[in-house]
Amino acid sequence: MARTFSFDLDALKRDLDGIELEDNPALVKQKSRDFFWYSPVLKAQLDDVTGDLVATPKDEAEVIRILAAAYRHEVPVTPRGAGTGNYGQAMPLSRGLVLNLAAMNKVKAILPGRVVAEPGVIMAELDRQTRAHSGQELRLHPSTANTATIGGFIAGGSGGVGSIRWGGLRDLGNVLRLRVVTMEAEPRVLELTGWELHKVMHAYGTNGIITEVEMPLTAAYDWVDILVGFDDYMAAVRYADLLGNSDGLLLKEIATVAAPAPETYFLRHQKFLKKGQSVAILMVAPQSMDAFLALTAREKGEVVFRSDTAGDLKGIPPNFELAWNHTTLRGLRIDPAITYLQTMYPVPGHVAKIERMTTLLGDEVPGHLEFVRFDGKITPMGLPMVRYTTEARLEEIIRLHEENGCPVFNPHRYTLEEGGMKQTDAVQLAFKHEADPKGLLNPGKMIAFEDPGFDFSTQKTYLFPGLKAAS
Amino acid sequence: MARTFSFDLDALKRDLDGIELEDNPALVKQKSRDFFWYSPVLKAQLDDVTGDLVATPKDEAEVIRILAAAYRHEVPVTPRGAGTGNYGQAMPLSRGLVLNLAAMNKVKAILPGRVVAEPGVIMAELDRQTRAHSGQELRLHPSTANTATIGGFIAGGSGGVGSIRWGGLRDLGNVLRLRVVTMEAEPRVLELTGWELHKVMHAYGTNGIITEVEMPLTAAYDWVDILVGFDDYMAAVRYADLLGNSDGLLLKEIATVAAPAPETYFLRHQKFLKKGQSVAILMVAPQSMDAFLALTAREKGEVVFRSDTAGDLKGIPPNFELAWNHTTLRGLRIDPAITYLQTMYPVPGHVAKIERMTTLLGDEVPGHLEFVRFDGKITPMGLPMVRYTTEARLEEIIRLHEENGCPVFNPHRYTLEEGGMKQTDAVQLAFKHEADPKGLLNPGKMIAFEDPGFDFSTQKTYLFPGLKAAS
Ligand SMILES: Cc1cc2nc3c(=O)[nH]c(=O)nc-3n(C[C@H](O)[C@H](O)[C@H](O)COP(=O)(O)OP(=O)(O)OC[C@H]3O[C@@H](n4cnc5c(N)ncnc54)[C@H](O)[C@@H]3O)c2cc1C
Ligand SMILES: Cc1cc2nc3c(=O)[nH]c(=O)nc-3n(C[C@H](O)[C@H](O)[C@H](O)COP(=O)(O)OP(=O)(O)OC[C@H]3O[C@@H](n4cnc5c(N)ncnc54)[C@H](O)[C@@H]3O)c2cc1C
Numbered sequence: 001m002a003r004t005f006s007f008d009l010d011a012l013k014r015d016l017d018g019i020e021l022e023d024n025p026a027l028v029k030q031k032s033r034d035f036f037w038y039s040p041v042l043k044a045q046l047d048d049v050t051g052d053l054v055a056t057p058k059d060e061a062e063v064i065r066i067l068a069a070a071y072r073h074e075v076p077v078t079p080r081g082a083g084t085g086n087y088g089q090a091m092p093l094s095r096g097l098v099l100n101l102a103a104m105n106k107v108k109a110i111l112p113g114r115v116v117a118e119p120g121v122i123m124a125e126l127d128r129q130t131r132a133h134s135g136q137e138l139r140l141h142p143s144t145a146n147t148a149t150i151g152g153f154i155a156g157g158s159g160g161v162g163s164i165r166w167g168g169l170r171d172l173g174n175v176l177r178l179r180v181v182t183m184e185a186e187p188r189v190l191e192l193t194g195w196e197l198h199k200v201m202h203a204y205g206t207n208g209i210i211t212e213v214e215m216p217l218t219a220a221y222d223w224v225d226i227l228v229g230f231d232d233y234m235a236a237v238r239y240a241d242l243l244g245n246s247d248g249l250l251l252k253e254i255a256t257v258a259a260p261a262p263e264t265y266f267l268r269h270q271k272f273l274k275k276g277q278s279v280a281i282l283m284v285a286p287q288s289m290d291a292f293l294a295l296t297a298r299e300k301g302e303v304v305f306r307s308d309t310a311g312d313l314k315g316i317p318p319n320f321e322l323a324w325n326h327t328t329l330r331g332l333r334i335d336p337a338i339t340y341l342q343t344m345y346p347v348p349g350h351v352a353k354i355e356r357m358t359t360l361l362g363d364e365v366p367g368h369l370e371f372v373r374f375d376g377k378i379t380p381m382g383l384p385m386v387r388y389t390t391e392a393r394l395e396e397i398i399r400l401h402e403e404n405g406c407p408v409f410n411p412h413r414y415t416l417e418e419g420g421m422k423q424t425d426a427v428q429l430a431f432k433h434e435a436d437p438k439g440l441l442n443p444g445k446m447i448a449f450e451d452p453g454f455d456f457s458t459q460k461t462y463l464f465p466g467l468k469a470a471s
Numbered sequence: 472m473a474r475t476f477s478f479d480l481d482a483l484k485r486d487l488d489g490i491e492l493e494d495n496p497a498l499v500k501q502k503s504r505d506f507f508w509y510s511p512v513l514k515a516q517l518d519d520v521t522g523d524l525v526a527t528p529k530d531e532a533e534v535i536r537i538l539a540a541a542y543r544h545e546v547p548v549t550p551r552g553a554g555t556g557n558y559g560q561a562m563p564l565s566r567g568l569v570l571n572l573a574a575m576n577k578v579k580a581i582l583p584g585r586v587v588a589e590p591g592v593i594m595a596e597l598d599r600q601t602r603a604h605s606g607q608e609l610r611l612h613p614s615t616a617n618t619a620t621i622g623g624f625i626a627g628g629s630g631g632v633g634s635i636r637w638g639g640l641r642d643l644g645n646v647l648r649l650r651v652v653t654m655e656a657e658p659r660v661l662e663l664t665g666w667e668l669h670k671v672m673h674a675y676g677t678n679g680i681i682t683e684v685e686m687p688l689t690a691a692y693d694w695v696d697i698l699v700g701f702d703d704y705m706a707a708v709r710y711a712d713l714l715g716n717s718d719g720l721l722l723k724e725i726a727t728v729a730a731p732a733p734e735t736y737f738l739r740h741q742k743f744l745k746k747g748q749s750v751a752i753l754m755v756a757p758q759s760m761d762a763f764l765a766l767t768a769r770e771k772g773e774v775v776f777r778s779d780t781a782g783d784l785k786g787i788p789p790n791f792e793l794a795w796n797h798t799t800l801r802g803l804r805i806d807p808a809i810t811y812l813q814t815m816y817p818v819p820g821h822v823a824k825i826e827r828m829t830t831l832l833g834d835e836v837p838g839h840l841e842f843v844r845f846d847g848k849i850t851p852m853g854l855p856m857v858r859y860t861t862e863a864r865l866e867e868i869i870r871l872h873e874e875n876g877c878p879v880f881n882p883h884r885y886t887l888e889e890g891g892m893k894q895t896d897a898v899q900l901a902f903k904h905e906a907d908p909k910g911l912l913n914p915g916k917m918i919a920f921e922d923p924g925f926d927f928s929t930q931k932t933y934l935f936p937g938l939k940a941a942s
Contacts, residue, residue, distance in 0.1 A: 167718025173762035194765030245847025247638025294665030376716025
């Protein structure tokens with residue numbers, strides 16, 4: 001089913017009278033891009049992608065008007081938060097309308113343990129408001145908290161800072177309620193809770209537009225940013241694993257990055273870092289500092305940086321902007337030839353698996369682990385950097401991981417399935433047929449909808465026909 | 472070394488002029504007892520134990536005066552919080568002075584994530600104050616929170632409600648700082664943090680008197696008490712295990728109790744309970760309720776009681792007073808012939824081990840599990856009830872557990888070692904020699920001090936010679 005879309009843009013614009021629109025091609029192209037260029041593979045595939053028009057609704061009523069009009073005129077609609085996704089999630093493969101939700105950024109209610117907000121609010125701003133209100137903050141945020149929206153995180157992200165304590169977005173209870181508008185002749189407004197949330201979470205906006213979110217909050221603390229140096233990377237890994245499993249210590253972030261990445265890529269921290277040291281990147285609650293330092297001393301970790309005693313922090317980014325995909329971002333700025341993978345080291349035996357991969361791949365794949373809670377167990381997830389040579393070698397590195405019992409989630413794919421479990425998500429697919437019968441929401445991202453017969457076992461990359469048609 | 476103590480009580484009293492004293496034998500005996508009678512074994516051994524005098528200091532200065540005087544006159548001193556320990560921890564085996572800390576009950580400072588208090592404050596009262604001040608509460612409390620003191624918990628307890636999230640008291644970070652007075656000619660005041668805390672934690676007051684505690688706090692919520700019924704006990708166990716491993720759900724308590732104990736022993740809840748059902752006893756954060764109910768429905772658990780919709784709760788105890796040692800207490804009230812054990816089902820394979828013991832022992836040992844975090848893993852700890860027949864059969868049941876890979880911590884012993892790891896705690900022993908050179912603090916509880924040559928491998932029960940001498 002090589003879908004192509006042809007539509008009367010002017011007719012659509014007329015129907016959207018009174019709504020903030022932008023059709024200057026340069027500006028539209030800007031709002032049609034995200035951090036896809038992280039991946040050399042996606043960069044080649046998606047560089048020409050652009051939409052035709054950006055619409056910026058100021059409330060849910062305008063969202064409904066836009067969707068109804070786009071449905072009528074059969075115009076593809078690709079929702080967009082801040083465009084910080086790094087798999088081209090928010091890129092309009094079949095042109096059409098970019099639905100920019102950035103202006104819907106109000107925090108509506110702050111209650112004990114929960115917050116209700118519009119989808120376009122930047123997560124750091126959300127935290128500022130909940131902190132000021134009642135000393136609360138989001139359980140989880142991506143390392144892009146300072147720029148990314150809560151709606152984009154739910155629709156396109158998976159977890160991040162705080163996952164060491166709370167697991168990922170997919171975990172029941174980490175999103176409380178979503179209000180979603182469907183793409184139909186008369187768009188419906190649905191309220192989803194419990195299991196139903198999975199219909200639209202991490203669905204890349206392919207089956208509904210999130211217009212309100214209700215998220216759980218937790219106690220906010222003045223997290224202390226800490227870097228702990230180790231001469232041996234595996235010592236850093238074992239230390240991080242121990243920290244994560246120390247039930248009385250409250251940490252919000254535990255990552256490890258292998259030498260020489262820290263000294264080479266973490267420019268603003270260079271004065272603190274020792275040559276040849278691998279580091280653990282941590283956020284520690286102030287009340288846990290004494291105990292944390294006692295454990296760190298016993299494990300012979302060297303505290304090379306701590307934000308509570310470092311003095312002038314001007315120009316020094318928060319620790320979480322050294323972690324998650326920011327690690328790779330900092331690497332890319334110095335060395336545009338690197339890229340990365342997403343891997344997992346299942347418990348138990350995780351430390352041995354990490355050691356094996358480190359031995360096998362050495363400095364071609366500098367280690368980067370994010371420790372998270374996964375089905376109750378502290379589990380290291382890998383975001384190893386890769387000194388990229390060819391796509392074939394990248395595939396080989398992926399194979400080597402899989403052969404050694406370390407699953408890889410390919411970040412070099414723009415579809416939901418290929419970046420994830422490589423299988424159809426029946427719940428999301430069924431909901432797409434119901435909520436977006438014409439398949440106008442973010443076309444090309446859900447293979448199961450575009451090409452129900454696609455065989456994931458062939459290992460072939462899916463190429464969305466609409467992408468060729470549009471360019 | 473059969474130590475005996477002889478002392479001039481009147482001389483001591485004269486030295487304590489101005490401090491609140493009690494020497495009426497009936498009242499002294501009252502304050503010389505705890506919940507030792509839980510155990511048929513301890514009940515036989517300790518029923519006659521009493522002190523000679525109770526002193527109730529109102530501040531640290533008075534504690535220092537009391538200890539200096541007792542040291543001078545070589546009078547044993549046994550500290551006491553509320554006397555809710557259930558291994559005779561607070562019972563003065565060699566008579567002497569009972570140091571009642573109940574009047575030192577001030578909360579001194581409440582800060583973000585921490586509280587500073589005197590040792591004698593009742594934990595529920597502490598929580599009331601921190602909640603009112605800033606919506607915070609203790610991470611952990613025993614099921615005796617409504618009657619027990621924070622100092623007694625640290626010196627004699629191990630964990631409880633909240634351990635599903637934070638592990639036990641022994642976990643680094645769950646106690647922040649202790650101020651301790653030594654038993655010397657001139658008592659010293661020490662401040663312990665980090666690893667040093669282990670010197671006096673769970674040492675039954677044998678090596679120092681705690682005069683101030685600093686504890687971490689966490690966010691307080693209006694926890695919803697829930698009972699979920701299952702026709703099959705193992706289904707309840709698997710459900711509890713799943714709940715504990717659901718990272719996005721915030722719970723403060725997860726326990727399971729096998730039928731027919733709930734319907735027989737939980738009198739105040741009888742109208743909610745179904746015949747033949749085993750139950751999961753839970754405390755769920757309000758913001759987690761939707762997700763919790765979704766999971767429970769999928770697992771086919773029947774929510775038979777929830778405090779947020781039950782209406783009139785008059786006379787209904789909080790859920791945590793059905794859990795931990797309260798389960799056994801409620802059983803004992805109905806059936807004085809039962810007693811209990813403390814067991815552990817190491818992960819992985821814990822569910823299979825529980826199933827094996829359940830099959831093996833049936834209704835002679837009705838199942839009771841408390842799920843806690845243990846070295847990072849959700850682990851079921853057992854407090855199974857035992858329909859007591861003979862001490863020999865009790866020993867056999869213990870052996871059966873151990874043979875099946877389930878360690879037992881014997882709650883029928885009054886010494887530190889026999890109730891715990893059956894080995895000398897070198898740190899606590901060394902500190903006792905330093906802080907209590909004459910061995911006057913709570914004599915008879917630390918075997919390693921009383922009888923350095925005692926051989927734990929013989930499995931023989933230690934009998935403190937001083938106990939015979941005193942009676
Ligand atoms: C340096 C860097 C670090 C990162 N770190 C992390 C991390 O730690 N964890 C993580 O999970 N991700 C991370 N990401 C990916 C991304 O930043 C986050 O997932 C972010 O939350 C996306 O938010 P956004 O507002 O930019 O969404 P966008 O990129 O604009 O959109 C993301 C997806 O959601 C859809 N969408 C947006 N808004 C809505 C809506 N209201 N309704 C329906 N669909 C919608 C879009 O169509 C798109 O498919 C990182 C990316 C970069 C570049
Ligand atoms: C029904 C029931 C349920 C229970 N549930 C739990 C539970 O869930 N978790 C748990 O851990 N325990 C539990 N216990 C045991 C006990 O209640 C708790 O450990 C409680 O915290 C003890 O506090 P207390 O004030 O009663 O201490 P006490 O019994 O008075 O003293 C305990 C020990 O600490 C010493 N001590 C007291 N104060 C000081 C001080 N200031 N300095 C030095 N030493 C001191 C005493 O000498 C004694 O050895 C339970 C007991 C019962 C009877």
